[in-house]
Amino acid sequence: MTSRLLRLAPALALVALIVLAWQLYADSGRLAEDVLPSPSRVVSQGWENRGDLWSNTLPTLRATLIGFGFSLVVGFLLSVAIDFSAIVRRAFMPLLIVSQTLPIIAIAPLVVIWFGFGLAPKILLVALVTFFAITVSFSEGYRAAEPEAEQLLRSMGASRWRVFRSVRLPTSLPYFFAGLRISITYAVVGAIFAEYAGAESGLGIYMQTAKNSFRTDLVLAAVGVSALLTLTLFALTYVVERIALPWTRA
Amino acid sequence: MTAAAPAQATATPKLELRGLAKSFGTLEVLRDLSLHAHAGEFVSILGPSGSGKSTTFSILTGGERADGGEVSIDGDASAAARAGAFAYMPQKDVLLPWRRIVDNLTLGLEVQGVKRAAARARVAPLLETFGLAGFEQHWPAQLSGGMRQRAALLRTVVQERPILLLDEPFGALDALTRTQMQRWLEEVWERYRWTVVLITHDVREAVFLSDRVYVLSQRPATVVTEVAVPLPRPRTLETLADPVAGRIEAQLLEALLG
Structure with missing residues (x-):
């Protein structure tokens, strides 16, 4: 435990340094308080409004998790289809890559216009920004399977599906977790984008409302909460990986 | 000749x-x-x-x-x-790293459709001869090269195919x-x-x-x-x-x- 804290020390020191510089600059009074609030003000105002922040964090967290779960299922199924059929791969891959070039800032309002202020547009946008890394990491993982292992399974009389299940899929799991960590950092941002374009509650709409009433301190407080949310989800992937891949610790 | x-x-x-x-x-x-x-x-x-x-x-x-x-x-x-x-033993041992030794040993039988418990029962009497008794629950990465090779051979013979390659x-x-x-x-x-x-x-x-x-x-x-x-x-x-x-x-x- 202490060694882990020691490893975090450089990161914590850097953050402390940045916050300190920010605090000193804000205190110098060169910019008005509502243009650049000091970190201490962000924290104290965030704490005072913790009830509002919390009630807006929950919908964002829910949209993130449901959207990400949906993305996992879709991303995995796509990777399987692509692995089993060269035609599916050739048909889908260009489309999937194009989907990653769409400017979310332009797409988000459209998706809200089409699907309303409910959960659906959030799920779609979270999935749109996260599924690709999942599909690609699974696909790369399948292809890393040892040809000797596949040959061995076939010599035992295994079907193609059996070879996939017993060799290709387990081989891909460490790759998948690498992809999972990339995509989960987009998930919260995706949900906030969707809410920013229109929602009844959530950190995105909270930021927008705060900005419109010149509460830059509360905007930043909400940004801090969303960062914490992402960091927590990111850390969770390591916990899940340790449980799911016990052999990597052997 | x-x-x-x-x-x-x-x-x-x-x-x-x-x-x-x-x-x-x-x-x-x-x-x-x-x-x-x-x-x-x-x-x-x-x-x-x-x-x-x-x-x-x-x-x-x-x-x-x-x-x-x-x-x-x-x-x-x-x-x-x-x-x-044929039961085939490849050049590399190809023990699957995500399966414990016992589950690697039963792999061929499982592919043939033998139930897990029945497959383990067929592996059990061979463990002693193959120097693997007590290592059933280990991961392949925890075994020495010689042990891994014996495990690969056990996985091969337990399939009870007429010819070993x-x-x-x-x-x-x-x-x-x-x-x-x-x-x-x-x-x-x-x-x-x-x-x-x-x-x-x-x-x-x-x-x-x-x-x-x-x-x-x-x-x-x-x-x-x-x-x-x-x-x-x-x-x-x-x-x-x-x-x-x-x-x-x-x-x-x-x-x-x-």
């Missing part, structure tokens, strides 16, 4: 390859390859690297199709006869461990008398373990010579000091170096 026991000479071989041919594009790998193994016989195929030994095994296990020739099991050349005939099983081991494994395999084979076809490029290994040795040519591979090894069993380290063993080794080396 052919000095198989008289009783076997008349019997139908367990495994017979007749006139096998295989090319990859313009690269001719096998040309008129013919060999056989009788039930309970230990036969080795000795050949230079890249001479098509592994391709031969691929054809037997269904990974590749021969361009010509025939493979028959007990005189039956149909695909059905071949389907369940061993593709340079000890090639990746250090010299000392390899010698230990050869002695151990000879002992275990004495007990079970499997029908074995062993691919190797180690002349001494071939002599120590085999009843008969085939020497293959450079690509395209065909049988250059066939040498019986009439050394008494059980074989020990003294067997290798036997002048007969020395003569056979020299004969094989000469055939290999052509």
